[in-house]
Amino acid sequence: MRLLAAALAGWLVLVALAHEGPEHEIEELSRRMAEGGENADLLLERAIEYRTLGRWAEAETDLRRAARLHPDDPLLLRELAQVQFRRGRVDEAMSTLRQALRRPGLAGPERAAFLMIRSEAHAARRSWREALADCDEALRCDPSLVPAYLERSGLQRRLGLARDRITGLEEGRRRTGAGILAVERVEALLDDGQWAKALGWIEAEIRSSRLPGTWRIRRARALKGLGRRAEAEEDLRASIAEIDRRMPADRPEVALLLDRALARELLGETESALADYAAARESGGGEAALEGLRRLRPSGPARPVGRRSPGSTRPGG
Secondary structure, eight states, X not given: OHHHXXXXXXXXXXXXXXXXXXXXXHHHHHHHHHHHOOOHHHHHHHHHHHHHTTOHHHHHHHHHHHHHHSTTOHHHXXXXXXXXXXXXXXXXXXXXXXXXXXXXXXXXXXXXXXXXXXXXXXXXXXXXXXXXXXXXHHHHHOTXXXXXXXXXXXXXXXXXXXXXXXXXXXXXXXXXXXXXXXXXXXXXXXXXXXXXXXXXXXHHHHHHOSSOHHHHHHHHHHHHHTTOHHHHHHHHHHHHHHHHHHSOSSSOOHHHHHHHHHHHHHHTOHHHHHHHHHHHHHTTOHHHHHHHHHHHOTTSOOOOSSSOOTTOOOOOO
16 A cells, blocks of 8 residues: 555646646746747747747747747747737737738648638737738638628627628638637627528527527527517526526626627616626627627616617627
């Protein structure tokens, strides 16, 4: 037994050493570079550890050094552009992206990755059409890139390109089989007021879903659009009851808060909806929570929710 205990203790020590945190990795990488000199691989590794800790400035410094050692390495340029963008240095990120995209031979998924970063940077500048153009090109480079279909859908919603949005999502669903694109397609149909078509897809999801609350809210939107208000209210009440049962008491979940907020908004329970949107914003609900608050704040007129306003986002489910 003592031998077994000793072996177990030794194994636990090895596991602990293998799982030391980013700080230890940074120290080790720094030691290796102090002894043997800097190289691009070690600088990249250390930059990734810095990024894990949210130490963006140090990550950018290491990536710049690495890129000077290997100026044509696409991975280094992509990591550098991402870090610059996350730091809010959009102009610098754009410069790095231009440098990368000029490289001969950059094609396929590799080029698509750069284009998606640039699309985000354009969106940060509110240059929606330029962002959309980059999404389109990224999908030509890599038609299997599911996040690009979703990003493009959001941009098309902002620009009011409802039919292009629906067509693009249907194409993405055919190409990738991704369920999340089917969810987004239903949202696009609802936003475009295609209530009956959306309802057909929603009914199938409700029949197969173990927790249909989110889909009941979508069905309520379609039913309201078709003038079937009593049925819509029944769905919304059932959805709220399900959410209340599922909501953790200690830490509310953002997706559930947003769902309940929307259900209450559709029911006209403005104060309760505002409270949920505010709680979702505090928990990281992002643009969806902010958009809900903008719709319902007494300082501004509320907009109908049968169709989502451009730029809002809703969790899939």
